[in-house]
Amino acid sequence: MEFFQPATWSEALAMKAAHPEAMPIVGGTDVMVELNLDHRRPEAIIDLTRISELTQWGTDDGLLRIGAGVTYSQLINELGDRLPGLAIASRTVGSPQIRNRGTVGGNLGTASPAGDAHPPLLASDSQVELASTSGVRRLAVGEFFTGPKRNAMRKDELIAAFLVEPARGPQQFSKVGTRNAMVIAVCSFALAIDLERRRVGSGIGSAGPTPLRAIEAEEFIQGELDWENRARPSDATLRRFGELVAAAAKPIDDVRGTATYRRHALAVMARRCLEWAWAAA
Amino acid sequence: MGLGRGVKVSCTVNGHKQVADGVWEGESLLYVLRERFGLYGSKNACEQGECGSCSVYLDGTLVCACLVLGGQANGRSVVTIEGLEGAKVQQAYVEAGAVQCGFCTPGLVVATHDLLHRVPHPSEAQIREALAGNVCRCTGYAKIIDAVNLAAGRL
Amino acid sequence: MRPRLAPPTAIRGRVGDGVQRPDGLLKVRGEFPYSSDLQVEGMLWGATVRSPHPYARILSIDTAAARTMPGVRAVLTHEDVPGKNLYGLEFEDQPVLAHDFVRYWGEAVALVAADHPEQARRAAAKVHVEYQVLPPVVDPEQALSPGAPRLHPNGNLLRHVKIRHGEQAARADVVVKGEYEIGMQDQAPLGPESGLAVPDGEGGVDLYIATQWLHIDQQQLARVLGLPLEKVRLTMAGIGGAFGAREDLSMQAHACMLALKTGQPVKISYSRPESFVGHVHRHPGRLAYEHGADRDGTLVYVKARILLDGGAYASSSTAVIANATCFSAGPYRCPNATIDGLVVYTNNPPCGAMRGFGSVQNCYAHEAQMDKLAAALGMDPVELRIRNAMETGTEMITGQVIDGPVPVAELLRRVMSFSLPIGVEGRGEGTPLTSLPGGVSNTTHGEGVTRGVGYAAGFKNIGYSEGFDDHSTARVRLFVAGGKPRVEVHTAAAEVGQGMVMVQAQIAGSELGVNEIVVLNADTRIGSAGSSSASRQTYITGGAVKAAAEAVCKRVCEIAQSELYPANVLRIENDSVVGADGKPIVSLATLLGDEVIEETRTFHPRRTHHLDPETGQADAHMQFAFAAHRAVVDVDTELGLVKVVELATAQDVGMAINPLAVQGQLEGGAAQGLGLAVMEEILVKDGVIRNASFTDYLLPTILDMPPVRMDILELGDPNSPYGLKGVGEPPTISSGPAIVAAIRAATGRDITRVPVRPHDLTL
Known part of the structure; x- marks a missing residue:
């Protein structure tokens, strides 16, 4: 195993190009578990913690551009008002120790269907910025996930940042786990309401091979919501929204829960998230 | 040693410069602290960030040492339980009866120190949320909450 | 060459004082040396090659490639076991290193010692073992079936404890039946198995070890190592919890073998996943019960069949099943009983001691039955329990007359008399998420949340039973x-x-x-x-x-x-x-x-006697301890998520030698009970553990464990020193059943399996 510690982003990209099998590490909350428990022995590791721009965020043409090394704690403390859905999701990530180290960039790199950041990123149409020595490209987050723990990155690429619009309306996130803290999602749901464009975005976590959007549910509810007067949707509408979210999931039975329960829970969470969000609209 | 070339880890630990040579690239900061620097206070209970027993400060931030790669600590400043200015928290844990087997205790003391630094008089809900990443198997946590309150009263 | 151990500290205090722990200051400063912290000059690291199959015949073991790996000092197999390659707490049925068969997933097959733990791991991966994979026996009922493979020479039935007490054909006005299933719980002490073996250069070895019983380790090690007792010296090292997980040998023999072979000190320190296969677990069980009672609620009979899965090796299974059977009726008077307790070998992970030792599994069943009976009778469940509560002089279903204070009714009255915590509706807007089911995962702001209250009582023996010479x-x-x-x-x-x-x-x-x-x-x-x-x-x-x-x-x-x-x-x-x-x-x-x-x-405490093999009658136990719990839970009935709001307990401790420590036992024991009730389970599929890590084997966090209100009685046992009673286990026995009773009350569902899972409450 080799250990690289680039001081600059261009150096990092060059190293990744030269060592495409190298594993990038920032917060270590996924990578170190694999190393400590002997699940993985990468040929090389590239430590990206020396690259200061990765830990920074700013605006880029109306979008927030958030460096891949920004931690969950930073997201909660510095961006909670602009990205409330992601902040709620971040608060459910592990413990303070984990949130102080873990990053959305790492969550994307691992691309676990259970990654807590994914549903809010999907719900607000985020993009992932990938970089290599041959250039930079931006991918819609929905296209980024390609399978369980698989993503659309080329081997010579690193995640530079993600881009997301500041909230234009209420956002919610909800996650089921079998303990009251420190738990990997059995399933999760995110909702982002755009009051200006009258759009609703959704994201489903841990109930399919990749994080998913519930497109039909989004379309349904966009048509049903009383955008003028903001009246509470009927129980039947809320329930239907939940059903459509559940229908969009592709869950399996695994060690954390059953497929049937996941669908059931998604319907409940979707209904509740919508009700909470709309009440705040 | 057949594990690759090895790296040099050079950092400040509890205010002292520490250097280890020939560190296997996959070694965690936890392993480096324990087996290279002889600082066994940070505990190896799960090595996956789920129990908090290896909580340390890395450049002033509360982290699990098991989730930091040894090489990532280069040039950084680490404070472990052995170097913590935490006498009040430590005394409170003893007095409240919050220590049984004690394997979780160093991590809890560091996490409590971090909490009280940020929130000097935390509510019970704040205590519980802040310490949710520190698993204790012996006490059932009641006396840990007592200890935090006791320490908060003193700070 | 001795590692640094904790220095002895002068302690001041008298019986009854809340003395502070002498090791407390060392522990809070990180200076207390645990077994995994030990080190001496020239120390090697041991690693263990483990079976990837739950059941297989070993055809060959090739260590040649491993031996040539960098840093490797020794590679050992069953051929290198110097003495008898069998050990065990009750009988010797477990090899130190597997030779002909592996009988569970994760069984130790070979050992490596190397300069660095990574070198040891890499070399261990190069030990080539050729297996003939066999279909495993993974169901305890299947283990008893005539066609099942015999996993050990004496067959798969490890022990059958029978209780035939009173009238065997008793009839009753009201009969309730139920079947219950208990999942496999892990002790999960925070300190993984570890220790340091130092050869003395004269053929002997010193082992610094975290164990629950130095001498039983020593006896087993001497036989395995083929050494006289005095050549195998054990010293207690700092221990990171135990709870039953350190009763059996884990890495002790392995470290000693490697140290004797290499002539160098060897440390073995398990990772958390390895710890899950490195020690025994709490037996999973299936319990079928029938209770009969008069119309006024007086118990007439109990019938039960208790089947525990002992896994691949015996460990303390035969004693666990005796407890499960002897205490199967709970702390209640019952004149007639027909109980069959069976524990069997399978190819599942070996099970043995864990806090509560057989009395945990049966408590879930007998307490569910008492609630069921109360419902059938239209009685208050606590009143039913009090009506049947054991008292001084009650004859157990084993025929033993219980002497000394037996305050079962009093304990129940006391937990009932604690005021109830404020309900969901009374908490209003500012309720922090942390106090709701799901916590900060933001699953409810009060929607779907229903409160439930449940009660349970339990008892068990203190000390060794069945004629064992306890001393x-x-x-x-x-x-x-x-x-x-x-x-x-x-x-x-x-x-x-x-x-x-x-x-x-x-x-x-x-x-x-x-x-x-x-x-x-x-x-x-x-x-x-x-x-x-x-x-x-x-x-x-x-x-x-x-x-x-x-x-x-x-x-x-x-x-x-x-x-x-x-x-x-x-x-x-x-x-x-x-x-x-x-x-x-x-x-x-x-x-x-x-x-x-x-x-x-x-x-020596007073003597106990063997259970009659046909009737299970005997004065088999030395002392009994009793506790009762009340649980208050909030359940999100739509999502099936549970927040335990409060536990209240009353326990007779006889005399609190150290009140602060007694409280710690009551709180900590209840937390382990809570764990089994709502989250802790080793998931085994086809003999393979699927969640051997703290990511998926969930322990209660500080956000899961509620406050415990306690009423500690000191009624004084006339037979014991200072009148004290054992304290550690009763809190783990009735806490979980009280929680499950509260969940039943909140949801109206007939829950028959623990841990209770969200889908059990919703689908």
């Missing part, structure tokens, strides 16, 4: 050092976190009236103390320390009298000999000078 030895020395009297206490009792060191000092302090007590580190230079298990150590080793201290005190008084100090009644107080009037006569420093007074005593 412990203590040596107490009194001498003058630096002008002050000092007492040294030496036993082999394992401090597992419960505070045994402190308790021994308090007892010696009380008996000898000396202020400075030092408890020496436990080791095998003194006689066995038995295990720190069965809630027995304060009783048995406490009894031994008391006896030895009394003997020392007697000698001091004799010396004082022989030197003509004019008092008939002498005792020691505050470092001086005092007369009947309590006034100091002479200081111990003056009286003793250079003299050292040392006494060693072995303490």
Whole structure:
């Protein structure tokens, strides 16, 4: 195993190009578990913690551009008002120790269907910025996930940042786990309401091979919501929204829960998230 | 040693410069602290960030040492339980009866120190949320909450 | 070459004081050396090659590639076991390293010692084992079927305990039946298995180890290593919890073998996933019950079949099933009983001791049955329990008449009399997410949340049962050092976190009236103390320390009298000999000078007897402990998520030697009960553990464990030292069943399986 510690982003990209099998590490909350428990022995590791721009965020043409090394704690403390859905999701990530180290960039790199950041990123149409020595490209987050723990990155690429619009309306996130803290999602749901464009975005976590959007549910509810007067949707509408979210999931039975329960829970969470969000609209 | 070339880890630990040579690239900061620097206070209970027993400060931030790669600590400043200015928290844990087997205790003391630094008089809900990443198997946590309150009263 | 161990600390205190732990300051400063912290010059690291199959025949083991790996100092297989390649707590049925068959997933097959743990791991991966994979027996019922493969020479039935008490064909007005299933719980002590073996250069070995019972380890190791006992010396190292997980050998023999082979010290320290296969677990069980009662609620009979999955090796299964059977009816009078308790071999992970030891599984069943019966009778469930509560003089279903205080009804009344916490509706808008089911995961803001309250009572034996010669030895020395009297206490009792060191000092302090007590580190230079298990150590080793201290005190008084100090009644107080009037006569420093007074005593509690093999009748148990719990839960009935709001408990501890430590046992024990009730389960599929990590084996966090309100009774047992009762296990027995009862009350669902999963409450 080799250990690289680039001081600059261009150096990092060059190293990744030269060592495409190298594993990038920032917060270590996924990578170190694999190393400590002997699940993985990468040929090389590239430590990206020396690259200061990765830990920074700013605006880029109306979008927030958030460096891949920004931690969950930073997201909660510095961006909670602009990205409330992601902040709620971040608060459910592990413990303070984990949130102080873990990053959305790492969550994307691992691309676990259970990654807590994914549903809010999907719900607000985020993009992932990938970089290599041959250039930079931006991918819609929905296209980024390609399978369980698989993503659309080329081997010579690193995640530079993600881009997301500041909230234009209420956002919610909800996650089921079998303990009251420190738990990997059995399933999760995110909702982002755009009051200006009258759009609703959704994201489903841990109930399919990749994080998913519930497109039909989004379309349904966009048509049903009383955008003028903001009246509470009927129980039947809320329930239907939940059903459509559940229908969009592709869950399996695994060690954390059953497929049937996941669908059931998604319907409940979707209904509740919508009700909470709309009440705040 | 057949594990690759090895790296040099050079950092400040509890205010002292520490250097280890020939560190296997996959070694965690936890392993480096324990087996290279002889600082066994940070505990190896799960090595996956789920129990908090290896909580340390890395450049002033509360982290699990098991989730930091040894090489990532280069040039950084680490404070472990052995170097913590935490006498009040430590005394409170003893007095409240919050220590049984004690394997979780160093991590809890560091996490409590971090909490009280940020929130000097935390509510019970704040205590519980802040310490949710520190698993204790012996006490059932009641006396840990007592200890935090006791320490908060003193700070 | 000795590793650094915790230095002995002087302790002050008397029986009944809330003395602070002598190791507390070291622990909060990170200076307390645990077994995984030990190191000496030239130390090697051991790694274990484990079976990837739950059941297979070993065709060959090729270590050639591993031997040539960098840093490797030894690679060992079954051929290198110097003595007998079998060990076990009850009988020797488990190989140190598998030779013909592997019988569970993760069984040890080979060992590597290397300079660095990564080198050891890499070499272990190069040990090539050729297996003929066999279909595993993974269902305990299947294990009993005629066609099942025989996993051990005597067949798959490990033990069948029968209780035939009273009328076997009894009939009753009201009958309730139920079937219950208990998942496999892990003790999950935070310190993984670890230890350091140091060869002495003369064929012997010193092992520094975190264990619950030094001498049983020593006996087993001597046979495995083919050495006389005196060549295998064990010293207690700092322990990161135990809860039953350290009763059996794990890495002890492996580290010793590697150390003897290489001539170098060897440390083995398991990772968390390895720990899950490195120790036994709480038996999963299937329990079928039938209760019959009169219309007024008086129990007429209990019938039960209890089937525990012992897994691949016996460990303490035969004792666990005896407990599960003896206490199957709960702490209630029941004149007629027909109980069959069976424990079987399978190819699942081996099961054995865990806090509560057989009385946890059956409590879920008998308490669910009591609630069911109350519902059938239209009675209040607590009233039904009180009506049938055991009392002094009650005959158990094993025919044993229970003596001493038996406050079952009182305990239930006390937990019922605690005021109830404020309900969901009373909490209003500002309710923090952390106090709702799901916590900060933001699953509810109150929607779907229903409150439930449940009760449970339980009991179990303290100490060893069934004729086992329970005993412990203590040596107490009194001498003058630096002008002050000092007492040294030496036993082999394992401090597992419960505070045994402190308790021994308090007892010696009380008996000898000396202020400075030092408890020496436990080791095998003194006689066995038995295990720190069965809630027995304060009783048995406490009894031994008391006896030895009394003997020392007697000698001091004799010396004082022989030197003509004019008092008939002498005792020691505050470092001086005092007369009947309590006034100091002479200081111990003056009286003793250079003299050292040392006494060693072995303490035996009253004897117990074997269960009759056909009827299960006998005075098989030494002491009984009782507790009751009330649980208040909030359940999100739509999502099936549970928040335990509060636990209340009442327990008779006889006499609290250290009240602070007693509270810690009641709170911590309840947390482990909560774990099994709502989240903790080792998931085994086709013999393979699917969640061997703290990511997926979930332990209660500080956000899961509610406050525990406690009513600690000290009713005094006439037979025990100071009237004390074992304390550690009862909190783990009835806490979980009370929680499940509360969940039933909240949801109206007939929950028959623990841990309760979200889908059990919603689908």
